[in-house]
Amino acid sequence: MHSHFHQINDYKLLKRFYPLRFAVDKKRLGMKRMVKLLIAAALCTVMGACNIDALFSGDSADSEQTAELDHGMMVLGRQLEDPYSVKNITKALQALYPTKAGEIDVSATDLYVRFLPESQEEYDRLVEMGVEMLDHPLDYEIVREGDYYHDPEIPEGDITWQYAVVSPDFKFPPSIPFEVLDRCHITEHEVFTRSGEEYVDWEAVERESFRLTGNASMLEDEALTKAGAAKPSGRITLVDDRKDSPEGVKGVRVACNVFVKIGQAYTDENGYYEIDKSFSTKPRYWLVFKNKRGFGIGLNLILVGGSSSTMGRHSQEGCSLEVRKESDRSLFSRCVVNNTVCDYFEKCKTAEGTIKAPPSNLRIWIFQKLSASSTIMMQHGAAIDNVKLIKKYLGDWAKLVKWFLPDVTLGLRDDKDYAAIYATTVHELAHTSHFQQVGVEWWDKLVEYVLSSYLTSGLMTYGTGGEQNAGYCEVAEMWAYYLSSKMFRERYPGNPAMFGTSFWFYPQVFYYLDDRGLDFYRIFKALISTVTDREKLQDKLLALYPEFRNNINLAFNRYL
Numbered sequence: 001m002h003s004h005f006h007q008i009n010d011y012k013l014l015k016r017f018y019p020l021r022f023a024v025d026k027k028r029l030g031m032k033r034m035v036k037l038l039i040a041a042a043l044c045t046v047m048g049a050c051n052i053d054a055l056f057s058g059d060s061a062d063s064e065q066t067a068e069l070d071h072g073m074m075v076l077g078r079q080l081e082d083p084y085s086v087k088n089i090t091k092a093l094q095a096l097y098p099t100k101a102g103e104i105d106v107s108a109t110d111l112y113v114r115f116l117p118e119s120q121e122e123y124d125r126l127v128e129m130g131v132e133m134l135d136h137p138l139d140y141e142i143v144r145e146g147d148y149y150h151d152p153e154i155p156e157g158d159i160t161w162q163y164a165v166v167s168p169d170f171k172f173p174p175s176i177p178f179e180v181l182d183r184c185h186i187t188e189h190e191v192f193t194r195s196g197e198e199y200v201d202w203e204a205v206e207r208e209s210f211r212l213t214g215n216a217s218m219l220e221d222e223a224l225t226k227a228g229a230a231k232p233s234g235r236i237t238l239v240d241d242r243k244d245s246p247e248g249v250k251g252v253r254v255a256c257n258v259f260v261k262i263g264q265a266y267t268d269e270n271g272y273y274e275i276d277k278s279f280s281t282k283p284r285y286w287l288v289f290k291n292k293r294g295f296g297i298g299l300n301l302i303l304v305g306g307s308s309s310t311m312g313r314h315s316q317e318g319c320s321l322e323v324r325k326e327s328d329r330s331l332f333s334r335c336v337v338n339n340t341v342c343d344y345f346e347k348c349k350t351a352e353g354t355i356k357a358p359p360s361n362l363r364i365w366i367f368q369k370l371s372a373s374s375t376i377m378m379q380h381g382a383a384i385d386n387v388k389l390i391k392k393y394l395g396d397w398a399k400l401v402k403w404f405l406p407d408v409t410l411g412l413r414d415d416k417d418y419a420a421i422y423a424t425t426v427h428e429l430a431h432t433s434h435f436q437q438v439g440v441e442w443w444d445k446l447v448e449y450v451l452s453s454y455l456t457s458g459l460m461t462y463g464t465g466g467e468q469n470a471g472y473c474e475v476a477e478m479w480a481y482y483l484s485s486k487m488f489r490e491r492y493p494g495n496p497a498m499f500g501t502s503f504w505f506y507p508q509v510f511y512y513l514d515d516r517g518l519d520f521y522r523i524f525k526a527l528i529s530t531v532t533d534r535e536k537l538q539d540k541l542l543a544l545y546p547e548f549r550n551n552i553n554l555a556f557n558r559y560l
Helices: 010-014 026-047 086-097 120-128 202-212 222-226 327-348 388-403 418-438 440-455 470-491 508-515 522-523 534-544 546-558
Strands: 075-079 112-117 142-144 162-166 176-183 233-238 254-259 261-266 271-272 284-288 296-298 308-313 322-325 362-369 408-411
Touching: 026 222, 075 362, 086 202, 296 327, 308 322, 308 327, 322 327, 322 522, 327 362, 327 418, 327 470, 327 534, 418 440, 418 470, 440 470, 470 508, 470 522, 470 534, 508 546, 534 546
Parallel strands: 233 322, 296 362, 362 408
Antiparallel strands: 075 142, 112 162, 112 176, 233 271, 254 261, 254 284, 284 308
């Protein structure tokens, strides 16, 4: 096995703490952007050695571009005439059925609106109300594809306009600014005012509206449109070059739209999907990495709970995609992390045993240009109010760190293939299970220890083992390295991976016990909040499993 896998994450400890530095043009970025950079600077201390240039040079929105995918900000062109507006559908109906048009009421089935939430809480409130929001207007030409958009009239650092389609009876929250942009008639809806009408080909009316509004180029070939609209379907697959066949990308949302007509579906366990609406025109497709299990892989700037990867316009029949390590880097890493988290959730509860699953709404950030990873669990209350060192860095800005709230950060700069990303991700997920069992207060001490290792001794991430509270780090990292090795070997049979064996703590203890029948489900039961160092860990294992007394004592005595 390549040495990278024998020492997975070991190289991260060789990174020394760099002084935080940045130079910002205040006029260009604005004060709120300055605040976010300050917060990011503090987060760098938590995530490991990095600098502001690395953090904001394409990691969040992933700056690399290919012919198919662009992860920067999309570029909009001219505003287009919306063929789904009540006005334009009425005109199309009159053009095709002049004798019937006056008898049929073309009412609004949907409202095209935009919201301007002023905080994460207001945005989340809209999500809880079932509003599916996009950060770009739906009636503009897209000159260059991208994963996000920010209205130029909205200051950087503020939440941009969020565009949505809601029902006419939607109850708008009075505290959140909104604007109704248009009243729309999406012909796929069941509309009761049509009950007395004679035959009307509403798909033909829709196509006619596209022609009358100058959007005929978006229509599919005539041979297809004669056959009627189609519900797009397909399969999103992922290739692990150590496996014989592709696997489905599990539980991600495939979305597509033509103007205000938006359809979506989640992929199943094998990567198959079928969109919930029919289209006569070529939709624009994108993947949203907010998994149906609840976790999100970000980030598109700050607000969005899960990154999106645009796939461009494709046939009304659907869009299938096979993702490989040679594919777009951001899309590949998001898919690998997505499937790894899905597999981990499944691993947490099996016939063999149970470990605590990560929080269902876990928030994961991927950084392509960083090496260090972390399990900071900020969204779930850790490392915010109880870590004095973070407050020391931020001063008056301490409360604003809640704008970011990542749980897991993955630095994937050195992880080039599926196996490497898998190992790094499982290591951090093992920490999330541990967090679920020990709670915020225990986790704060662990994070504080990591920060102190940087700031007081100038040493590496894990320190030397002699510092105060080193036991928290010892227990946490023994578990994470052991479990990541265990799951890695199960995914890649015949691989002798034993990660983390070069440090002052010894995951070898768990490897030894596992080989003798004490599996990770039972080991996990010992990782409770009162276990804060190896001595307490040994005592708890002895109390839980007296039948393993000899092996437990031999394991701990062997690795002093």
